[in-house]
Amino acid sequence: EALVTLRRASLLRPNELLIACKLANTHIDAGELLLAKDQLSDLLAKCPDVPELYLLRGMTYFQMGSDGEAEADLRVCLSLAPGNYEALTALGDILREHKQLDKASHYIERAALIAPGAKDVLLAQGMLCLAKKDWKAANDFLAQRLALVPDDVLAALNRAAALVELGEAIPAINALEFALGLGAREQWVHEMIGILFAHQGQWQVALENLEMAVEKEPQNLNAWNVLIVAYDKAGLMEKAGQAAHKALEINPEIFAIIEQDMYGCPVDMPFPIAQRTREHIMAATRAARVK
Numbered sequence: 537e538a539l540v541t542l543r544r545a546s547l548l549r550p551n552e553l554l555i556a557c558k559l560a561n562t563h564i565d566a567g568e569l570l571l572a573k574d575q576l577s578d579l580l581a582k583c584p585d586v587p588e589l590y591l592l593r594g595m596t597y598f599q600m601g602s603d604g605e606a607e608a609d610l611r612v613c614l615s616l617a618p619g620n621y622e623a624l625t626a627l628g629d630i631l632r633e634h635k636q637l638d639k640a641s642h643y644i645e646r647a648a649l650i651a652p653g654a655k656d657v658l659l660a661q662g663m664l665c666l667a668k669k670d671w672k673a674a675n676d677f678l679a680q681r682l683a684l685v686p687d688d689v690l691a692a693l694n695r696a697a698a699l700v701e702l703g704e705a706i707p708a709i710n711a712l713e714f715a716l717g718l719g720a721r722e723q724w725v726h727e728m729i730g731i732l733f734a735h736q737g738q739w740q741v742a743l744e745n746l747e748m749a750v751e752k753e754p755q756n757l758n759a760w761n762v763l764i765v766a767y768d769k770a771g772l773m774e775k776a777g778q779a780a781h782k783a784l785e786i787n788p789e790i791f792a793i794i795e796q797d798m799y800g801c802p803v804d805m806p807f808p809i810a811q812r813t814r815e816h817i818m819a820a821t822r823a824a825r826v827k
Contacts (some may be wrong), residue, residue: 723752
């Protein structure tokens with residue numbers, strides 16, 4: 537309905553920039569990215585000094601996966617409007633995705649100074665802290681984001697991930713269930729709950745959730761890897777071997793390093809344990825090799 541109304545308005549007033557911008561934005565919201573990009577390019581040909589147009593086209597390119605074009609447009613926007621916190625935030629997000637965390641921090645911190653507490657800035661801060669493995673700060677920023685945008689699945693999932701890393705079992709489970717209620721992928725939620733309980737040493741609950749995760753997504757390598765450990769800890773050695781085979785089918789290059797230290801004992805004492813461990817590994821997987 538919004539698109540129909542704005543198209544009619546643009547026909548009545550074809551030179552009205554605000555209507556054209558709203559129409560392009562609505563195309564973006566509707567997922568019609570090529571239409572939005574073409575319309576914004578036409579507008580920029582007529583109005584090359586409007587920073588908001590570069591911002592909109594840059595965001596469109598970003599959603600299309602054209603990060604180079606997106607970054608170029610966002611930099612032009614900032615050259616025209618250095619205080620545009622939306623462009624600063626988006627540029628920081630692009631740099632974060634490309635693992636340029638120091639540069640990303642520079643732009644996101646500038647955005648936070650201009651618009652502290654803005655919902656998009658909070659999400660960018662949370663995602664940046666996740667990339668830096670600052671789990672506590674990530675949780676704080678994403679919780680603030682969710683207070684403003686309660687139905688944000690991305691923020692809910694990533695906050696849950698931060699809580700899992702913090703080892704906060706009950707809040708993490710609550711956050712995962714909340715994300716599930718928002719429509720998060722069920723297999724991902726089960727995987728994270730399984731990993732959480734594995735960290736807690738509650739192997740049976742971990743097994744139940746990890747098995748549900750691989751049932752819904754059989755190619756989930758991370759879930760299979762944790763299942764190997766969980767089966768082993770639960771004493772289910774045959775299933776551990778089966779899980780190892782499955783993980784190897786998904787990624788034949790996978791490997792594990794097993795180390796056992798026994799400080800303060802004679803040098804020869806760990807040898808029988810090492811032999812048993814080696815024999816178990818050789819029996820558990822076809823990919824085991826002796827070199």
